[in-house]
Amino acid sequence: MSGIYYQxxxxxxxxxxxxxxxxxxxxxxxxxxxxxxGVINYGTRAxxxxxxxxxxxxxxxxxxxxxAKKGMTVKDGSAVVTGxxxxxxxxxxxxxxxxxxxxxxxxIFVKSFFGGLGRNFMNPALAARCFLLISFSGIxxxxxxxDAVSSATPLASLLExxxxxxxxxxxxxxxxxxxSSILALLIGGVYLIAARAISWEIPVSFLLxxxxxxxxxxxxxxxxxxxxxxxxxxxxxxxxxxxATDPVTSPVTSVGMLIxxxxxxxxxxxxxxxxxxxxxxxxxxxxxxxxxxxxxxxxIPKPFGFREQERDPDKExxxxxxxxxxxxxxxxxxxxxxxxxxxxxxxxTKDTIAEQELKKKLQSYSSVLPGAExxxxxxxxxxxxxxxxxxxxxxxxxxxxxxxxxxGKDAAGGTAGYVISxxxxxxxxxxxxxxxxxxxxxxxxxxxxxxxxxxxxxxxxCDEPGFKDQFRGVDxxxxxxxxxxxxxxxxxxxxxxxxxxxxxxxxxAVNAALDFLHKNIG
Amino acid sequence: xxxxxxxxGVHPADRKELTRDAAPEIYLPxxxxxxxxxxxxxxxxxxxxxxxxxxLAGQLIAETSAFVSANxxxxxxxxxxxxxxxxxxxxxxxxxxxxxxxxxxxxAEGIGEKADYHAMTSEEILRKIMDAGxxxxxxxxxxxxVKLSPKNPGDIRFVIANGAECEPxxxxxxxxxxxxAAEIVAGIDILLNLFENAEGVIVIENNKPEAIAAMKKAAxxxxxxxxxxxxxxxxxxxxxxxxxxxxxxxxxxxxxPADVGCIVDNVGTIYAIYKxxxxxxxxxxxxxxxxxxxxxxxxxxxxxxxxxxxELLEYAGGWKDGKQAVKMLAGxxxxxxxxxxxxxxxxxxxxxxxxxxRDEVAESEKxxxxxxxxxxxxxxxxxxxxxxxxxxxVEKKDFERFEKKLYGMECISCGCCTFICPAKRPLTQEFxxxxxxxxxxxxxxxxxxxxxx
Numbered sequence: 001m002s003g004i005y006y007q008x009x010x011x012x013x014x015x016x017x018x019x020x021x022x023x024x025x026x027x028x029x030x031x032x033x034x035x036x037x038g039v040i041n042y043g044t045r046a047x048x049x050x051x052x053x054x055x056x057x058x059x060x061x062x063x064x065x066x067x068a069k070k071g072m073t074v075k076d077g078s079a080v081v082t083g084x085x086x087x088x089x090x091x092x093x094x095x096x097x098x099x100x101x102x103x104x105x106x107x108i109f110v111k112s113f114f115g116g117l118g119r120n121f122m123n124p125a126l127a128a129r130c131f132l133l134i135s136f137s138g139i140x141x142x143x144x145x146x147d148a149v150s151s152a153t154p155l156a157s158l159l160e161x162x163x164x165x166x167x168x169x170x171x172x173x174x175x176x177x178x179x180s181s182i183l184a185l186l187i188g189g190v191y192l193i194a195a196r197a198i199s200w201e202i203p204v205s206f207l208l209x210x211x212x213x214x215x216x217x218x219x220x221x222x223x224x225x226x227x228x229x230x231x232x233x234x235x236x237x238x239x240x241x242x243x244a245t246d247p248v249t250s251p252v253t254s255v256g257m258l259i260x261x262x263x264x265x266x267x268x269x270x271x272x273x274x275x276x277x278x279x280x281x282x283x284x285x286x287x288x289x290x291x292x293x294x295x296x297x298x299x300i301p302k303p304f305g306f307r308e309q310e311r312d313p314d315k316e317x318x319x320x321x322x323x324x325x326x327x328x329x330x331x332x333x334x335x336x337x338x339x340x341x342x343x344x345x346x347x348x349t350k351d352t353i354a355e356q357e358l359k360k361k362l363q364s365y366s367s368v369l370p371g372a373e374x375x376x377x378x379x380x381x382x383x384x385x386x387x388x389x390x391x392x393x394x395x396x397x398x399x400x401x402x403x404x405x406x407x408g409k410d411a412a413g414g415t416a417g418y419v420i421s422x423x424x425x426x427x428x429x430x431x432x433x434x435x436x437x438x439x440x441x442x443x444x445x446x447x448x449x450x451x452x453x454x455x456x457x458x459x460x461x462c463d464e465p466g467f468k469d470q471f472r473g474v475d476x477x478x479x480x481x482x483x484x485x486x487x488x489x490x491x492x493x494x495x496x497x498x499x500x501x502x503x504x505x506x507x508x509a510v511n512a513a514l515d516f517l518h519k520n521i522g
Numbered sequence: 523x524x525x526x527x528x529x530x531g532v533h534p535a536d537r538k539e540l541t542r543d544a545a546p547e548i549y550l551p552x553x554x555x556x557x558x559x560x561x562x563x564x565x566x567x568x569x570x571x572x573x574x575x576x577x578l579a580g581q582l583i584a585e586t587s588a589f590v591s592a593n594x595x596x597x598x599x600x601x602x603x604x605x606x607x608x609x610x611x612x613x614x615x616x617x618x619x620x621x622x623x624x625x626x627x628x629x630a631e632g633i634g635e636k637a638d639y640h641a642m643t644s645e646e647i648l649r650k651i652m653d654a655g656x657x658x659x660x661x662x663x664x665x666x667x668v669k670l671s672p673k674n675p676g677d678i679r680f681v682i683a684n685g686a687e688c689e690p691x692x693x694x695x696x697x698x699x700x701x702x703a704a705e706i707v708a709g710i711d712i713l714l715n716l717f718e719n720a721e722g723v724i725v726i727e728n729n730k731p732e733a734i735a736a737m738k739k740a741a742x743x744x745x746x747x748x749x750x751x752x753x754x755x756x757x758x759x760x761x762x763x764x765x766x767x768x769x770x771x772x773x774x775x776x777x778x779p780a781d782v783g784c785i786v787d788n789v790g791t792i793y794a795i796y797k798x799x800x801x802x803x804x805x806x807x808x809x810x811x812x813x814x815x816x817x818x819x820x821x822x823x824x825x826x827x828x829x830x831x832x833e834l835l836e837y838a839g840g841w842k843d844g845k846q847a848v849k850m851l852a853g854x855x856x857x858x859x860x861x862x863x864x865x866x867x868x869x870x871x872x873x874x875x876x877x878x879x880r881d882e883v884a885e886s887e888k889x890x891x892x893x894x895x896x897x898x899x900x901x902x903x904x905x906x907x908x909x910x911x912x913x914x915x916v917e918k919k920d921f922e923r924f925e926k927k928l929y930g931m932e933c934i935s936c937g938c939c940t941f942i943c944p945a946k947r948p949l950t951q952e953f954x955x956x957x958x959x960x961x962x963x964x965x966x967x968x969x970x971x972x973x974x975x
Contacts, residue, residue, distance in 0.1 A: 015886040
């Protein structure tokens with residue numbers, strides 16, 4: 001004998017070729033159609049976001065590997081998956097630091113700090129998206145490309161009861177995140193299931209429960225295209241096929257997966273219909289992620305020998321559909337019960353909410369046009385507004401929408417002036433809606449906010465008299481924003497310091513209102 | 523009722539082409555022969571010879587010492603050199619009878635006498651099987667006469683002859699079925715005499731067409747025996763897989779096949795039963811596949827139990843191109859035992875020696891990652907366990923959860939989960955250790971209990 005030792009280990013002594021790297025490669029392959037569709041639809045901007053996101057993710061993991069001296073785990077390819085997933089749920093118009101910051105957060109804070117691959121308790125890409133949504137709400141929900149005329153996403157239109165183009169949603173040419181082509185996502189999803197990288201339970205129960213919920217409580221139960229539009233919008237498919245199915249953060253057992261998928265679908269529907277957050281799918285999946293350890297703790301199938309011992313052996317070969325029936329019925333029941341409860345709560349409070357809103361509106365109208373006793377809707381303007389079908393007003397005011405024009409009548413019944421309600425979608429944290437009062441001479445009487453969700457201490461300071469009063473008692477065509485402050489001219493508005501985005505949106509909204517008034521009322 | 527297949531399972535590369543066409547050769551060992559006293563499940567046998575005794579081939583050298591134990595006979599003639607500890611495949615030094623082989627193969631009296639089993643009572647048949655020292659030859663090594671003595675023989679519905687041979691590389695059962703079909707079928711008929719309500723079913727994976735044809739031909743003469751072709755899937759040859767396939771029954775690890783009306787015996791064991799009962803020949807001989815990419819001439823041997831592995835390797839031409847194997851396995855790569863010295867004897871239950879130039883285990887360790895929770899381990903587990911969660915429990919040393927919640931003790935160590943794992947986690951290995959741990963805890967509790975009362 002040559003004296004060389006023999007290797008000894010416990011059986012088995014052979015291994016399948018499949019490696020973690022190969023599993024990750026399958027996920028990457030499955031995401032390529034969606035990434036390509038994003039680049040085709042949104043151009044090189046999308047490509048830049050994808051490259052930045054993936055590059056930063058890989059570099060972050062490599063850097064952490066070096067610092068933590070854990071060996072180069074970056075080789076397994078999971079950082080590429082995270083970077084790619086994050087990019088696909090970003091708007092193509094985000095500035096460069098968004099994918100960079102997001103990838104660093106995903107890899108370092110969500111993944112590496114919890115022990116790296118397989119140890120994170122939330123999907124890193126989704127957690128990063130949620131982090132960015134909370135920190136940079138305005139940027140994250142701005143889907144306008146530099147030259148796009150309309151930039152409202154299909155989902156935003158849908159939520160405001162406006163028509164959407166299902167074909168462009170399916171192909172991904174509507175405005176939205178980079179990975180919004182349903183066709184490309186479905187191709188990738190089928191590949192994933194065929195490659196056994198994900199199992200069918202999660203996407204099926206997710207989408208089924210979500211569709212049921214939207215159908216039952218979305219308010220358009222008789223319209224299948226409404227449900228379809230909800231399914232295709234808001235990242236639902238991206239979430240159901242690629243985010244919720246992340247094996248690390250979803251349950252291991254088949255029943256666990258069905259419950260988890262149903263929970264994610266239910267929460268998505270719930271947030272979509274009843275909440276006002278900028279995103280529903282991401283938050284729903286993140287919360288469902290938290291259920292995973294619980295489901296894995298308690299939902300454990302019995303081994304085969306414990307399942308069928310007492311059962312009549314002839315009954316064993318139940319058809320597949322029959323086996324599916326029970327969980328399906330259970331899911332339906334859970335959805336129905338949760339939905340009915342919510343709908344009931346919503347209905348009870350709905351009228352009060354509407355009353356409150358009307359009261360708030362009238363109060364704001366009165367305060368911006370003190371000379372008026374009563375208000376009537378201006379019929380001509382109403383028809384005009386209707387004909388605009390909810391599109392952006394003008395080309396000069398950012399994303400401004402005219403909501404309503406009311407005629408203020410004085411005690412004698414004569415016209416005292418006009419109040420215009422206008423919304424800008426360019427606020428730092430979403431929409432800003434305000435009422436502007438103008439008297440019959442064309443002199444502004446002031447503004448009042450009916451919707452303002454800006455950053456406290458910054459954008460919220462638009463609501464202070466020091467800012468609002470600048471819009472009172474002036475007769476101009478339009479205002480300009482002076483970011484430096486210290487204005488002397490009537491048509492110059494001093495920006496709230498540190499909140500030029502919010503201030504700019506207010507000025508744009510007021511200008512849109514003035515423009516509408518001058519063109520249509522005179 | 524019968525299923526198309528058991529659930530779960532994997533498809534490792536079968537590598538049977540190395541020896542599929544290697545017709546069995548008879549090899550009579552020339553060197554000393556070694557008989558470890560614990561080569562079966564149960565109590566070790568007690569030697570009945572001492573140093574210097576002259577023994578004949580087929581002579582009893584160690585006898586059964588308990589209900590679950592087995593006889594051992596010498597497979598050669600010669601002189602007892604020692605009764606001493608010797609290295610075994612399992613790596614331990616075990617009390618063994620060591621015989622200096624004189625190469626004459628002089629047989630003990632009465633061997634080869636023909637007998638008609640139809641004229642025998644069940645007790646006589648079982649006695650012959652016990653005297654012959656027959657144990658499960660497929661790998662487990664459970665004493666056959668014990669297995670054939672269930673509480674209620676009338677409750678046995680199936681006698682399953684296991685010729686699945688699902689383990690990669692190995693072809694000795696394939697060749698046995700091809701050349702000795704009549705003897706195997708007669709062996710099954712002997713068992714059917716013990717179990718009057720049973721049906722004989724021969725399970726063969728459908729990648730062995732010659733064996734299937736031969737067995738079908740031989741079984742045609744018997745109304746109570748049929749051949750069942752099984753899909754190729756590891757571990758089809760597992761006792762539970764066979765029962766799942768034939769009877770459509772799953773059972774707990776705490777149950778025996780007989781508890782669910784089944785007796786499962788490897789075809790090699792059944793052949794040995796035939797030889798013992800009808801030809802008065804105790805268990806001296808067995809078939810061994812010598813295979814693997816490190817061996818010069820992969821072959822199938824009909825050889826004598828007790829021969830050293832080194833001698834068989836030498837007969838098979840030694841190392842291919844003079845390059846020593848990196849890993850040596852007794853059995854196949856899925857459940858075989860890795861051993862590190864050629865100076866160990868072939869035991870009754872060793873069906874193959876596999877010599878490999880690569881150690882995939884060491885190689886896979888390099889690409890191991892954290893568990894990615896993909897769930898493949900659960901989908902291939904033939905028992906229906908969730909290995910991913912079991913591994914997580916073991917990692918936390920939560921043996922309570924491993925045993926009670928996750929049914930960890932039901933694991934049959936088939937290796938499917940480890941084989942399939944993309945993260946290259948040593949799951950089966952962890953479970954083996956955890957099961958040993960649970961057994962130790964149980965023992966400690968029992969002792970505590972005993973001390974108290």
